[in-house]
Structure formats: C-alpha cells, structure tokens
Amino acid sequence: MAKDRFVETYSQGVTNVRKIIVDTETGVNYVLMSSNKTSGCGMTVLVDKDGKPIVTPINPEK
Numbered sequence: 001m002a003k004d005r006f007v008e009t010y011s012q013g014v015t016n017v018r019k020i021i022v023d024t025e026t027g028v029n030y031v032l033m034s035s036n037k038t039s040g041c042g043m044t045v046l047v048d049k050d051g052k053p054i055v056t057p058i059n060p061e062k
Contacts, residue, residue: 005024006021006022006024007021007022008020009029016033016034017034017035018031019032019033020032021043025058026055026058027058028053028055029045029053031046
C-alpha cells in the first residue's frame with residue numbers, strides 16, 4: 001500500500017475547523033482553516049515565532 005503524502009495530525013472544531021496537516025516527504029506543517037459562515041477555506045505553512053516553517057522529523061522507515 002502506498003504511503004499518503006499528507007496526513008492530518010490535529011483537528012479542532014465542527015463549523016470553524018482548524019487542522020494541521022504534515023507533508024510526509026518534507027515534514028513541513030500546514031494549517032488549514034475553514035468556516036461554515038463563509039464559502040471556502042485557507043491553507044498556509046505553519047511557522048514558529050521567528051517565521052521559519054515548522055518541520056516534523058520524518059522517519060523514512062514508516
């Protein structure tokens with residue numbers, strides 16, 4: 001079975017949704033936000049306090 005490229009590691013909310021998605025090839029974290037009160041959603045790189053992308057260490061054996 002092929003490994004998924006993107007995995008959801010955190011989810012919060014039902015109508016106002018916040019999710020953290022990790023790219024399993026690069027380890028880069030993204031935040032996805034959507035609201036039931038608007039049409040559409042937004043996704044961007046999750047950054048630390050210095051503005052650098054948050055990267056999750058990737059274990060290539062998994």
